[in-house]
Amino acid sequence: MSVLLDSPVTDQPRTSRHHGRGFWAVAATFLVAMAYSTVPAPLFPLYVAREGLSTFAITVVFAAFAVGVVVSLVLAGHVSDRVGRKTVLIPALGLEIVSALLFLTSTSLPVLVVARVVNGLGVGMITATATAYLFDLHTRHRPGASSRRFEIVSTAANIGGLGVGALVSGVLAQYVSSPLSTPYVVLAVLLAVSVAAVALTPETVVRSRFSYRPQRISADHGDRAGYVAAATGAFTAFAVFGVFTSVSPGFVAGELHHPSRLLAGLVVFLVFGGAALAQTVTGGLAPGVRRALGLGGQAVGVLLVVAGMQVTSFPVFLVGGAVAGIGAGVQFKASIGAVTAMAAPEKRGEALAGLFFIAYLGLSVPSLSIGLATRFLPPTAVMTWFAAVVLVLLAAVGALTRKR
Incomplete structure (x- = not known):
């Protein structure tokens, strides 16, 4: 689910060590963000039992996520090339936290739909931006090296994160007393930590003026x-x-x-x-x-x-x-x-x-x-x-x- 982008004009790296640490910080952030997007999957039967939702209603909640992703990809998935990776990634993580808070407030169908739309908006911004950011940081940390590490890590964080989120959610929902809240609390905390990790990571894009248009x-x-x-x-x-x-x-x-x-x-x-x-x-x-x-x-x-x-x-x-x-x-x-x-x-x-x-x-x-x-x-x-x-x-x- 990732898009590989050509690296834009960038600033001079501070040190290779900082970019190496930043690479793994962004990789972990990418994994957490994608993991959050599949947290509701094992919980859907619980929503059905509590709210009396039909299978069709559950698929509407799921489809709301896809709508958010598409809208976000078209409107904001490409702007980090001009305004900076962190400028896009940090607000996107903020949207994911807002989505988690919405899930914690109510189990009603309208709230679930809105929470998934917000989740999708964040993921649409994160997928392209985090992938490009990882590529930038990899090339600063290991100039002239093969891109194999970047490809493996970005794939594992992106697609693998989707699987990890569902598994973690399923484990927590099975063994904790509040299955419809604990998984969201855990991931919200990890997302907040991720915001701090990204804030400490070196920027790789020189901000420039540009005429905005949707992708x-x-x-x-x-x-x-x-x-x-x-x-x-x-x-x-x-x-x-x-x-x-x-x-x-x-x-x-x-x-x-x-x-x-x-x-x-x-x-x-x-x-x-x-x-x-x-x-x-x-x-x-x-x-x-x-x-x-x-x-x-x-x-x-x-x-x-x-x-x-x-x-x-x-x-x-x-x-x-x-x-x-x-x-x-x-x-x-x-x-x-x-x-x-x-x-x-x-x-x-x-x-x-x-x-x-x-x-x-x-x-x-x-x-x-x-x-x-x-x-x-x-x-x-x-x-x-x-x-x-x-x-x-x-x-x-x-x-x-x-x-x-």
Whole structure:
């Protein structure tokens, strides 16, 4: 879920040691911020029990997060190149803290929706800014060194953080007396510590005057078939992520008869943990091989998920989630690489913005559709239809890739 940006004109580093410490401080901050965004996932069944919310209402709460992310990416995701990394990152962390406070004030549906929108606004600012900041700090700390450390750490903090947040939330919700408040308190404290850590980190951008405009979004970048294939791949990858962070905890508690919040968090952790690990270990593979692994992993994974629900087997469901997460992670990395390679340098931001816009549609639209469909059909039947649609989209990606 990150965007790699070219490093802008920067000031002279104070010392390599300061930038080295700053690199790890920003990496930890990035992980905490992304972890916070999945804290509600294992808690959704508790909200359902307390407020009598439907599965569709839960997916609306989840989709509100995606709306916030898209709005933020378009309006503010790119401005740190001009106003400074800290100038954007610290207020974004402040929004995350505000979101946590909102979750602590009420469990009503309107408050949950607003809290998730604010959460999304913060994450949209953080993903691009923190990724660029890590790249800047890495190059100041180790001039001329390979970017491998940056790639591994930024991926682990970004995608891995999503899994860590759900797992930590699930553990706390399982074993503390206030499961709907303690996870938010813990993450709010960590976010406050992160603000202090970023404040002490050297700035890497010289502030300059510029004429503000929202980030342009474009899908016209020469290789139309290639762009459509990459965008469809990103859509399906985020569809898998969205389903596992919105409705899968309810499926685990209901259809699979495992109400444990720890297990709900573990499912989300395995999906995102598998995605992060796969993105890291497949970095050296050829684009075609990476795309094939992503397509195959997602296809096998969603089939296993459906099979697990059909036979009421939590282990099969769990393995399916992990395999689907691996495939989705590789698939998304392949899409980012394809778009980055095909777009002209001066239009790379537009191309990636368009890709992320479509990806976040994948994060929200399928989840909302599943939530609505479960009001009329059994959840297992709905997931079967979801798997069928994903397989069709994956086949389309494969056909378009071969056509190129």
